[in-house]
Amino acid sequence: MNAKKLLTYLDQLEREPNLKVNGNTYTLEQVKLAKKITSDIEIELGVKPSKPKLSRRRAFIVILEELYYDVPEYPENLSLDAIHRRAVQRFEFAQRTLNGLVTPKEIHPKDACRSFEDNGSKKMNYRRALSYLVNFRSLFFQVAPAAETLKEKYQEVLLCS
Incomplete structure (x- = not known):
């Protein structure tokens, strides 16, 4: 076996x-x-353990949440390259594209209700991404407080729909 x-x-x-x-x-x-x-x-023994599979956006959300769950805003100099490097180490990407998402604020905004108030389609896609991560947070999160804050954010997004 x-x-x-x-x-x-x-x-x-x-x-x-x-x-x-x-x-x-x-x-x-x-x-x-x-x-x-x-x-x-x-x-x-050098056997490469399998990485969890996530879409690129979901992987980025996990990394962003773990790094910045306790700060009100992302640092100004934060780039997706740094987030991408961390995500590649922890996750296997099930989807390669980001569909036009180029900044951390577009991928995982600190105030999602305000960010998506004029675009129901983007809010729906974001809500779906969060739903999956919240339901399976024990598989993807290494920082427990970050998983809990994501759950709270998901509840907020549900309420502002």
């Missing part, structure tokens, strides 16, 4: 109410530890 199949099995086991394997019962902490050990062994 390869490591990917093992990690998939451990993910499924985590969701089960009864954590039994081969007649032995395990705690959730033990299953999580097994996942961590398996991932560490992959890295130690």
Whole structure:
């Protein structure tokens, strides 16, 4: 059995109410530890762990939120190149294009309701991107407070629709 199949099995086991394997019962902490050990062994042996797949926009939103969730505005000198470099390290892109989005403020504005108030189509696309990230935030976010602030932003965008 390869490591990917093992990690998939451990993910499924985590969701089960009864954590039994081969007649032995395990705690959730033990299953999580097994996942961590398996991932560490992959890295130690030089096996490249698979990256989560996201659209480029969603990956950029994750990176932007993790870096700037606690500041009111993005720095003036922030470029998409810096965000792109970080996103490439963590994610595999399912979609290559950005469809005309060229600044961090266009991809993930700090005040989405105001930014998209005159463009319902852009607001809808942004809301869809956030919805996916909020529903699966444990898969994509490494900074827990950033995941929570994204959830709050998503609620705001739903209310201003």
